[in-house]
Amino acid sequence: MVLAAFSCRSYSLPFLLRLGFINNQLLSFLCPGLRIRGLSVLCAQTRPRAMASSSSWELPLVAVCQVTSTPDKQQNFKTCAELVQEAARLGACLAFLPEAFDFIAHDPAETLRLSEPLGGNLLENYAQLARECGLWLSLGGFHERGQDWEQTQKIYNCHVLLNSKGSVVATYRKTHLCDVEIPGQEPMRESNSTIPGPSFESPVSTPAGKIGLAICYDIRFPELSLALAQAGAEILTYPSAFGPITGPAHWEVLLRARAIETQCYVVAAAQCGRHHAKRASHGHSMVVDPWGTVVARCSEGPGLCLARIDLKYLRQVRQLLPVFQHRRPDLYGKLGHPLS
Numbered sequence: 001m002v003l004a005a006f007s008c009r010s011y012s013l014p015f016l017l018r019l020g021f022i023n024n025q026l027l028s029f030l031c032p033g034l035r036i037r038g039l040s041v042l043c044a045q046t047r048p049r050a051m052a053s054s055s056s057w058e059l060p061l062v063a064v065c066q067v068t069s070t071p072d073k074q075q076n077f078k079t080c081a082e083l084v085q086e087a088a089r090l091g092a093c094l095a096f097l098p099e100a101f102d103f104i105a106h107d108p109a110e111t112l113r114l115s116e117p118l119g120g121n122l123l124e125n126y127a128q129l130a131r132e133c134g135l136w137l138s139l140g141g142f143h144e145r146g147q148d149w150e151q152t153q154k155i156y157n158c159h160v161l162l163n164s165k166g167s168v169v170a171t172y173r174k175t176h177l178c179d180v181e182i183p184g185q186e187p188m189r190e191s192n193s194t195i196p197g198p199s200f201e202s203p204v205s206t207p208a209g210k211i212g213l214a215i216c217y218d219i220r221f222p223e224l225s226l227a228l229a230q231a232g233a234e235i236l237t238y239p240s241a242f243g244p245i246t247g248p249a250h251w252e253v254l255l256r257a258r259a260i261e262t263q264c265y266v267v268a269a270a271q272c273g274r275h276h277a278k279r280a281s282h283g284h285s286m287v288v289d290p291w292g293t294v295v296a297r298c299s300e301g302p303g304l305c306l307a308r309i310d311l312k313y314l315r316q317v318r319q320l321l322p323v324f325q326h327r328r329p330d331l332y333g334k335l336g337h338p339l340s
């Protein structure tokens with residue numbers, strides 16, 4: 001007990017663990033109570049020592065906003081605007097809002113009624129907000145009436161990236177729609193109201209790095225994240241509204257897996273709490289670094305968290321573990337076909 005405590009304080013436990021002077025079994029034998037603390041310290045410091053980052057205040061800061069959207073569009077805008085203003089005050093160059101930041105409706109009919117085109121009032125309000133605050137905005141899933149609205153009477157789930165002048169720099173329309181029924185959470189039939197997008201978009205240069213756009217359920221398709229990484233993405237974004245059953249089981253694991261596989265930062269702004277009588281979301285917005293470490297996470301309820309994006313560190317991780325050189329595309333030809 002004394003030895004373990006002494007080790008922790010004086011000789012940096014993770015350092016001794018890495019050198020092999022002490023292992024987790026020995027540690028748990030010496031001090032069961034400290035094991036968890038020791039492991040969590042280890043987790044935060046598994047970043048290899050040689051890979052020290054640049055001075056952190058020189059690195060771009062991003063903000064991840066977590067909200068509880070309701071059917072009330074005006075109120076939702078007010079909540080999001082306050083968080084974006086807070087992000088700007090804290091020095092962020094880019095703020096991320098979750099899927100359905102504009103609203104979460106009671107049913108598909110209300111979703112369609114509340115939707116707007118890209119050129120509508122809501123996007124104009126966000127463009128003005130970006131200009132006033134002087135930061136970029138990832139608007140993670142806007143219920144968009146597209147060019148084909150008159151014929152189809154259906155919308156797109158559209159991720160819009162605005163620069164600090166309020167101009168639309170990129171749009172991505174969700175390609176994998178969530179049509180799933182999981183016992184214990186409200187059935188999701190996104191295709192009732194939404195058309196899947198035709199393609200993914202090339203990653204976009206921003207003050208924080210090159211961003212690959214995706215949305216929520218897309219995270220279950222590693223093919224998309226690999227395609228984005230191969231097209232040059234350094235940051236992947238998964239603005240989301242995960243449910244209360246799949247959230248605890250899959251959310252963090254999926255985010256960390258995508259970060260480790262692609263060696264990208266993963267930024268995931270999430271809906272949280274109860275939207276209306278029938279629907280609730282998991283929350284747990286976070287930023288994962290290219291090593292797979294969760295470097296920022298929101299607490300319960302609406303709010304924001306911040307992370308620095310260190311692209312030098314990203315390149316070091318990619319050098320240390322050159323999985324993109326070791327990949328065997330000659331083996332994976334049938335990938336993506338339904339299981340037989």
Ligand SMILES: O=C(O)CNC(=O)[C@H](CS)NC(=O)CCC(=O)C(=O)O
Pocket residue numbers: 099100103104105111141157178188189190216217220241242243246247
């Ligand atoms: O409904 C809206 O207005 C906005 N769209 C959503 O919230 C979508 C479709 S219902 N939600 C998801 O994709 C959750 C995926 C998920 O929970 C999982 O993959 O486990």
